[in-house]
Amino acid sequence: SAASLKPLLPGEATLGVMGGGQLGRMFVHAxxxxxxxxxxxxxxxxxxAGLVAHEHIHAGYLDEAGLARLAEVADAITTEFENVPAQALARLAERRFVAPAGAAxxxxxxxxxxxxxxxxxxxAxxxxxxIESAADLAAVADSLLPGILKTSRMGYDGKGQIRVRNRAELQAGWDELKQVPCVxxxxxPLALELSxxxxxxxxxxxxxxxxxxxLHRDGILAVTQVPAPAVSEALQQQALASAARIATEMGYVGVLCVEFFVLQDGSLVVNEMAPRPHNSGHYTMNAxxxxxxxxxxRAMARLPLRTPRLHSPTVMLNLLGDLWFDAAGAERTPPWDAILALPGTHLHLYGKTSARPGRxxxxxxITAATPAEAERLAREAAGLLG
Ligand code: ADP
Ligand code: MG
Incomplete structure (x- = not known):
């Protein structure tokens, strides 16, 4: 079993990743x-990620030759996006340790x-x-409206979601989503969001x-703050315990992100999960x-997992492609010199060759000695970015 596998040693192992986005790139660096x-x-x-790896297998996710090459050179394999085809992970798992497993x-x-x-x-x-059929749609309880209709598969950053107030909008929304399986x-009533x-x-x-x-804007993560400024210690403990149960219950191996809502009555509700490192965890690189x-x-190499210690209060600002355009729509380079001159700033760029709004x-x-100072510097940085 996986538990009895020997650790893969630093300096010797080759680690593989399915997917070459920014999460893959930061995984490669680690x-x-x-x-x-x-x-x-x-x-x-x-x-x-391909740009910084020792080897970039330039192939589709179901390409047999590509998968065979990955299984040949990598001692263990992970994924950086959840929509990697399950068959691809199953194929790789025939030959190599894959974490997280395709089933998870x-x-x-x-x-x-x-x-x-x-x-x-x-x-909860x-x-x-x-909703998979017209009959399912008709059977929806009134108590679920107003609601959000979400495609069961392939949604991200608020895409594949329609807010519906009543049955007529529900029907129209499902039609607009081409009647694919939905929830x-x-x-x-959200008070705030956690992960x-x-x-x-x-x-x-x-x-x-x-x-x-x-904090999300237009369905995309904009800002992450740690420590969470508006969440009681008891609620934090509840979120941590819930996330651990969700991971353990599926025999998960690797990094798992679980997103939660805190409702206006103070209760905690789980939203969704991602089987990989997550945008809301990027602050961990410096804090x-x-x-x-x-x-x-460490998890995929079966090396010791160490309990992380937050050494600095921190704010993470996502840098979307919008910042690469001025008010008139002309391309520009954001003012990195001024940003880097601010205390506590750590800039991470993903090496993408072209900027688009929302990308x-x-x-x-931004790390600081106190949460208030990190917040103040984050506001200053946001002002400079415009
Ligand atoms: P995605 O996969 O696009 O991140 P989410 O399910 O996380 O999809 O939804 C995106 C955002 O929409 C959430 O972060 C939250 O702000 C809002 N949202 C989603 N579901 C609900 C809900 N049931 N009630 C209120 N707001 C919601
Ligand atoms: Mg989400």
């Missing part, structure tokens, strides 16, 4: 910092399966109904980062003594 070789499989010649990733690919897993883990999510969730990053080892050890408080990417490397180009971590 693997390389332990002297490991890193190999990326991604169809895009300019993929951010499959829960995260389907909102209905994901919510069923939350229930099985004893963690929003009241919902699965309808009751619209909840928890856990890493679980093949031996069942779970370590966790502190709770993150997240913790071990990053989410370091823990992904994740990088992030800025």
């Amino acid at each position: 693997a390389q910092s332990l002297g490991c070789r890193a190999v990326v499989l991604d169809p895009d010649a300019d993929s951010p 990733v499959a829960y995260c690919q389907d909102r209905a399966a994901e919510k069923a897993h939350f229930g099985a883990s004893g963690v 999510c929003a009241p919902y109904a699965v 309808l969730e009751q619209m909840l 928890v990053l856990s890493a679980r080892g093949a031996d069942g050890t779970v370590v966790q980062f502190p709770v993150q408080q997240n 913790c003594d071990v990053s989410q990417f370091d823990l992904q490397v 994740k180009m990088g992030h800025l971590n």
